[in-house]
Amino acid sequence: LAPGLAVPIAGADVDQRAPSPAAPDDVAYIIYTSGSTGLPKGCLVSHRNAVRLLVNDRMPFAFGPSEVFVCAHSFAFDFSIWEIWCALAHGASVVIADGATARDPAALLALVRARRVTVLNQTPAAFYGLIDAERAAATHDLAAHLHTVIFGGDRLEPAYLRAWTALYPLAQIAAVNMYGITETTVHVTFHRLDEADLASGRSAIGRPIPETQVLLLDAAGAQVPLGVPGEMWVGGSGVCAGYLNRPDLTAERFVVREGRRYYRSGDIGRLGADGVLTYIGRNDKQVQVRGHRVELGAIEHWLLGHPAVEKAVVTAGEDALTAYVVSAAALTAGALQAHLARHLPMYAVPSRFVRLDALPLTANGKIDRAALAVADAPALPA
Structure with a gap:
């Protein structure tokens, strides 16, 4: 061939x-x-x-x-x-x-x-x-x-x-x-x-x-x-x-x-x-949120710096960021936002946090970001 x-x-x-x-x-x-x-x-x-x-x-x-x-x-x-x-x-x-x-x-x-x-x-x-x-x-x-x-x-x-x-x-x-x-x-x-x-x-x-x-x-x-x-x-x-x-x-x-x-x-x-x-x-993971360029990987990095967060993925929607976290502790969105605000500008702090038992994976063992969008899980309380 x-x-x-x-x-x-x-x-x-x-x-x-x-x-x-x-x-x-x-x-x-x-x-x-x-x-x-x-x-x-x-x-x-x-x-x-x-x-x-x-x-x-x-x-x-x-x-x-x-x-x-x-x-x-x-x-x-x-x-x-x-x-x-x-x-x-x-x-x-x-x-x-x-x-x-x-x-x-x-x-x-x-x-x-x-x-x-x-x-x-x-x-x-x-x-x-x-x-x-x-x-x-x-x-x-x-x-x-x-x-x-x-x-x-x-x-x-x-x-x-x-x-x-x-x-x-x-x-x-x-x-x-x-x-x-x-x-x-x-x-x-x-x-x-x-x-x-x-x-x-x-x-x-x-x-x-x-x-x-x-x-x-x-x-x-x-x-x-x-x-x-x-x-x-x-x-x-x-x-x-x-x-x-x-x-x-x-x-x-x-x-x-x-x-x-x-x-x-x-x-x-x-x-x-x-x-x-x-x-x-990825250069395509740099997204525009409220007029600002945001690197999703940087947000995930600082989320993992929180002692109660075991795993984290951040996605971008229309003018909003959502963070999906795996944690065995009782967390609030406010606590995670306060933690991120010490390291990131406020426009890079997610407005919504969702707690999952585990992150979904593709057949190749990578994080399935498409499945996150339809994950049936409630947002963390404020």
């Missing part, structure tokens, strides 16, 4: 296909991603892209044939590409979790224990559920075999990991944050979390893996200075061929700059003086 070539797959007689060796730039697989728009787009990922991932992800890890990975994600989500093929590339074992097990934190932990899994990949939102399940477990013996938890697919809030590291210090089970995008073949950066990350609350994503470049650019396409937020443009041999049958969108998102091809991610990051990239959020 040549990049950009549409072929009718449904109903095709695969036995009639003429055998031919695959070339490095032929498409290895197509995975559909909706991104932030909700409109599915088929990413054309080549053999070269995929091999780059498997070869260069070896660099920061010391995986070998004794490892046991668990594939706990849908084959339609590119996390599964790394879970399966990274393991096989190292001669390691892969345990396939069925859909029901993958969606049940207690059941997934039982599988991890029973099969003595050593490497676990999770989206942050799904892992927060695993933390709750592990806190309720009778024993805390995972460190006997599990040595690495790898995060990706969404923003990681280090504050959420404090309950986990109270059970398993980072010296026992490493926590690694790997920012990545389907269009750039799963992984872009690598960062092993330390105690400073947990204390600072920054969502550090680290440094690019080999054969990958990340530029931070402003709206005019100029590189931003250290410490200044900018859109992340990702280049290197992981950048895929584009979108299936979408030449207009491919031309918009995959661009050439100074002779190199980049994917415009729409994600906002900041480079620190220490050379570590921090993920801030």
Whole structure:
């Protein structure tokens, strides 16, 4: 399959296909991603892209044939590409979790224990559920075999990991944050979390893996200075061929700059003086509220600073912000507003707070923001 070539797959007689060796730039697989728009787009990922991932992800890890990975994600989500093929590339074992097990934190932990899994990949939102399940477990013996938890697919809030590291210090089970995008073949950066990350609350994503470049650019396409937020443009041999049958969108998102091809991610990051990239959020999560530009991720960050708030998501409606919180304590909207007002301008303080037992997740383990809008839960009292 040549990049950009549409072929009718449904109903095709695969036995009639003429055998031919695959070339490095032929498409290895197509995975559909909706991104932030909700409109599915088929990413054309080549053999070269995929091999780059498997070869260069070896660099920061010391995986070998004794490892046991668990594939706990849908084959339609590119996390599964790394879970399966990274393991096989190292001669390691892969345990396939069925859909029901993958969606049940207690059941997934039982599988991890029973099969003595050593490497676990999770989206942050799904892992927060695993933390709750592990806190309720009778024993805390995972460190006997599990040595690495790898995060990706969404923003990681280090504050959420404090309950986990109270059970398993980072010296026992490493926590690694790997920012990545389907269009750039799963992984872009690598960062092993330390105690400073947990204390600072920054969502550090680290440094690019080999054969990958990340530029931070402003709206005019100029590189931003250290410490200044900018859109992340990702280049290197992981950048895929584009979108299936979408030449207009491919031309918009995959661009050439100074002779190199980049994917415009729409994600906002900041480079620190220490050379570590921090993920801030999506540029489409910056919303206008009452004439002011508001970053929803910043509000969520400060909400998590309240000692009674376990999880938080903020959404924007017409001229109003709503905060959804998970908490075991008796909270009032006034108390949370007062807390936020100490850190944020009043226009960035939500006017409505809703308490949930748990945040809804998509099939891929990310927070389901669409489901929040129809959540049948009363607002917190003033």
